[in-house]
Amino acid sequence: MSMPFELTAAMDEADVDLIGRRRYPHGEYKDDDKYWSFEEYVAFCESKGLTKQDPQGEWTAWAAALDMWHNSVDEEVEDSQAQEMAAMISQLPAAPLEDLLQAFPSALLLQAAGGREAVNLVGPKAGGGCLRTRVDGIADCWGGVGPKSLMSIEVIKTVPSLQANLRCFTGGLLRVTGEATLDFGGFPEHDDGEGTVFELLPRAGSLPLLTIAAKGGALLGTFVPRLPPAYLVKNVIGVTTPQALKDKLVAEATRLKEQDPCYRGRRRHKQDSSMRYYPFEEMLLYVQKTFQPDGSGALDLTRAIWLHACVSEVEEEAWSMVDVAAAEGEEEEDEEELDQDDDEMAM
Numbered sequence: 257m258s259m260p261f262e263l264t265a266a267m268d269e270a271d272v273d274l275i276g277r278r279r280y281p282h283g284e285y286k287d288d289d290k291y292w293s294f295e296e297y298v299a300f301c302e303s304k305g306l307t308k309q310d311p312q313g314e315w316t317a318w319a320a321a322l323d324m325w326h327n328s329v330d331e332e333v334e335d336s337q338a339q340e341m342a343a344m345i346s347q348l349p350a351a352p353l354e355d356l357l358q359a360f361p362s363a364l365l366l367q368a369a370g371g372r373e374a375v376n377l378v379g380p381k382a383g384g385g386c387l388r389t390r391v392d393g394i395a396d397c398w399g400g401v402g403p404k405s406l407m408s409i410e411v412i413k414t415v416p417s418l419q420a421n422l423r424c425f426t427g428g429l430l431r432v433t434g435e436a437t438l439d440f441g442g443f444p445e446h447d448d449g450e451g452t453v454f455e456l457l458p459r460a461g462s463l464p465l466l467t468i469a470a471k472g473g474a475l476l477g478t479f480v481p482r483l484p485p486a487y488l489v490k491n492v493i494g495v496t497t498p499q500a501l502k503d504k505l506v507a508e509a510t511r512l513k514e515q516d517p518c519y520r521g522r523r524r525h526k527q528d529s530s531m532r533y534y535p536f537e538e539m540l541l542y543v544q545k546t547f548q549p550d551g552s553g554a555l556d557l558t559r560a561i562w563l564h565a566c567v568s569e570v571e572e573e574a575w576s577m578v579d580v581a582a583a584e585g586e587e588e589e590d591e592e593e594l595d596q597d598d599d600e601m602a603m
Contacts, residue, residue: 278328289378289396291331297321335381341400342367342384348401351481353464363406363425363489366479368397369465376476377438387479389424395438397477406484409456418456419471427542430454432470441532501551505544508555509537519559523566533569536562 277291292300301307301317301324310319345367366387368379379385379397387407388399399405406425413419422430424440429452431442442452454476459465468476513519513536522533534542539562544554 274325277331278325279331279334280324280328282327289398294321294325297325297328338380338385338398339382342380342382345384345386345401345482348482348484350464351483353458353460353466353481363408363484365399365401365405365482365484366407366422366466366468367482369463369478369480376474387422387430389426389428389440393428393439393441395430395440401485401488403488406488409481412453418458419453420456421452422454422468432473438476443532501544502541504551505540505554506537508551509540512536512555512559519562522569523562524569525561525566527565539566 274294277293278297279285279288279291281288298318298321301320305317306320307315307317308319308323310316345365348365351364368377368383368385368387370383377387377395377397383397385397386399386401386405387395387397388402388404390396390398390404403425408423410421410423411418412421421442424430426440427443428440429442430438430440431451433439433441433451451470453471455469455471457467457469459467459478463480465478466481467478470476509519519536522535523539524531524533536558540554540558543549543558543561544551549557
């Protein structure tokens with residue numbers, strides 16, 4: 257099997273340094289933090305049946321591995337880049353812990369304190385990255401000074417322990433899933449909320465430290481809360497939607513649902529990796545907050561997204577009930593009938 261994607265590496269082994277380890281940050285492996293030797297790349301291509309034409313015109317796994325190696329990231333280079341990123345984050349002012357129980361900043365960065373062994377999340381070996389949400393919603397500590405690292409801490413209770421939700425800039429809450437992984441797909445209005453509650457232990461020191469653990473569960477690690485640049489907060493979070501506008505939008509959504517049944521039920525965006533469904537009014541409020549259009553503009557934009565870029569929960573449930581085996585059986589019967597028709601025509 258040839259490579260399933262376009263590759264551009266030189267085919268001369270002498271042009272590429274095959275020493276050390278690299279990782280392949282593309283496609284389904286984009287967020288994979290494992291590094292591999294060139295020999296392991298070759299073994300991987302052999303196991304997957306991936307080949308590419310070498311200088312002698314032969315289609316080999318070695319040539320495919322060389323091309324992947326050429327398009328991969330060197331471990332030492334990435335470590336150096338991670339150290340530069342950590343140094344940039346460390347220049348930001350730390351957020352005072354005494355504000356935690358009162359008016360904690362609406363947005364902050366949580367920088368991992370210590371090396372990779374000090375935080376139970378994927379991140380740089382030397383630490384120093386920020387807790388962030390990846391494109392697929394999974395949590396890791398590879399965040400820099402950017403939107404994906406913006407967090408807010410929402411205190412739930414202070415007794416018997418300090419408990420809070422951690423919300424990312426998209427609105428999702430950090431949660432522990434059934435597979436014991438961490439993602440930002442938690443929404444208390446849809447879930448029981450237990451998986452989204454975390455216990456916080458503030459610790460004094462030369463820098464304010466915040467140790468975070470899942471409620472009654474595993475330790476995430478210790479972080480330095482830092483204040484993000486003002487421009488980042490302004491550009492990403494924007495202005496809070498006034499309550500009067502929220503009430504107006506919900507009323508418009510209710511009126512629309514009464515007039516047209518297609519706006520009832522729940523839908524999800526086709527590109528939403530969390531596969532979550534939302535009622536029309538929630539999607540409307542999200543669109544308004546994210547893109548800041550006026551009331552009528554938000555309604556028109558949300559209607560277009562709802563009708564053309566979303567999938568109905570009911571439709572997907574119906575699709576999931578299709579008997580695949582039966583469908584394959586019908587296809588085989590159709591093929592047999594076609595073969596019989598061909599034989600009759602041949603006669």
